[in-house]
Amino acid sequence: MQLKNIVLFGGGNQAHYTIDIIEKEGKYNIVGIVDSICDIGSDKFGYTVLGRVENLPSLIHDHNIHGGIISIGDNWSRYKVSESVLNIVPDFRFVNAIHPSVVIGNTTKLGVGVVAMAGCIFNPKAVIGDFTFFATGAQVEHDCVVHDYASISAGSVTGGYVTIGKLSAVTLGVTIVDRVDIGTNTVVGAGSLVTKSLPDNVLAYGSPAKIIRNRLLGEKFLK
């Protein structure tokens, strides 16, 4: 069977592990990388930088591109790139990159543009939004909702009926108890225990997690 051709948006480090996932999944053939900074024609992790988002219409034609995925860890940047892609090609097809070891429940709903690294578990009735990112071993319990552009980092786990707002980032080694709602654009710091709901636009951490300060939209959270 002929694999369908896709491109990756973003030639940074996240491209590296996204490539690992896609190669292991064996569903798609990566024709190259679209990036706004890297030199066109340069090599990134074994693949060629084909051009900029503006070049997408001609790239789709030249490389018979079926779809693509955004390989960018920062939630706000992933949002901006998805907007710019859909601005240029409104019906662009975003695919998922789900490591073969990931477990998905029979009633889990998965969006598009989702990247899930090895060992992630999405339980029944969980709703996984579009353009979300899950690092190694992130666990989403039953009846949780992870909104678009949110992320959960390595080793973090939720209880049941947890909501994680749009663009929000649950970082490394976080535990979120049952029935907690985390707002939009909120970041939960590493190793936190979240026992109460958190509002929009805050940075919170600690055990139990406390609000440390407000956060601007688009503020970076990754080191």
Add this chain to the structure above:
Amino acid sequence: MQLKNIVLFGGGNQAHYTIDIIEKEGKYNIVGIVDSICDIGSDKFGYTVLGRVENLPSLIHDHNIHGGIISIGDNWSRYKVSESVLNIVPDFRFVNAIHPSVVIGNTTKLGVGVVAMAGCIFNPKAVIGDFTFFATGAQVEHDCVVHDYASISAGSVTGGYVTIGKLSAVTLGVTIVDRVDIGTNTVVGAGSLVTKSLPDNVLAYGSPAKIIRNRLLGEKFLK
């Protein structure tokens, strides 16, 4: 091959993920749900509520029932239901629901009526008691003993030679170091680090975990 018929006891949310496990295991055919409150004939997660525990003898006859499993998260309620089932049908056969992703050591001993969600790991020489429940990714290290009706929630891990007493609940994101004994009917709160043994009938939490108060037998611990 003809799958053997089983019933689930309990039509609440835990039935939902237990169904997911059983369907993925492919060892049993669920003929319906036995529940003390839900309307008989109503639908729960795609299966019909067949009757009450009192109706079990006739249900076994009518549906050619091989066995069953209790899909209830609260440890005390699971205990009470198991007692009432065995009271009515003393030789009732309880089966296990073990997600296909669960890893079991070559010398691990597994009881009956055990529910283990995706990603659980039971290491060699661990002893897993009857009617125990393990949520997503719970890890039981080598030479641990988990007594009957106990539970370990998502993302919790034990060191080696840990004992967890009958009816006790290790909740979400807990770490228990090597050679710690947790008593009977004790609850360890979310995100705790347990560095010393805990007695019977207490609620303990924190890092390190401290005894917060005593607990009555049968007291609820789930939100």
Add this chain to the structure above:
Amino acid sequence: MQLKNIVLFGGGNQAHYTIDIIEKEGKYNIVGIVDSICDIGSDKFGYTVLGRVENLPSLIHDHNIHGGIISIGDNWSRYKVSESVLNIVPDFRFVNAIHPSVVIGNTTKLGVGVVAMAGCIFNPKAVIGDFTFFATGAQVEHDCVVHDYASISAGSVTGGYVTIGKLSAVTLGVTIVDRVDIGTNTVVGAGSLVTKSLPDNVLAYGSPAKIIRNRLLGEKFLK
């Protein structure tokens, strides 16, 4: 296919779970155990104690031994045994024991003499040193370096670009954030959150982890 014969060095409890891994991997046939204390001819977990390290040349001849692995949890002891083996048989071949459930990235580099229990994940571009030990579900993120004779215990996770020094032990349930360097012969206590780099030869723990005291080379860290 004829499996290649190996020996285990160390007849203590770690032999038990190492045997479980090797039997599940199905790559090697264990001919017996080499141990400095256990009675020669005695049984350990179903295998016979064949002799001491000093007897290795004749054991290799008599049992057609292809290689071996050290089944000892203490990092310093594992180092000393590896030295004594290589002193007697300089070209001795150390093999790995990697549980079949372990996930390894396409660009991960794996040393020799590595033991990885069920559920471990080694991400792309991680470098896993020789004679390292990883307990249940330990996760090493992308671009990390785990130096020789180091260990990571159950349920511990790292962020990306983390370095763990030679002989150092990350114990149970530890979270290490991105871009942290842990020195040589350092121990991180259970349940810690490591947010800053740690020097050589210290014991550190807490959330965030703080240096508690200095550590001597070869000091025991396991209970």
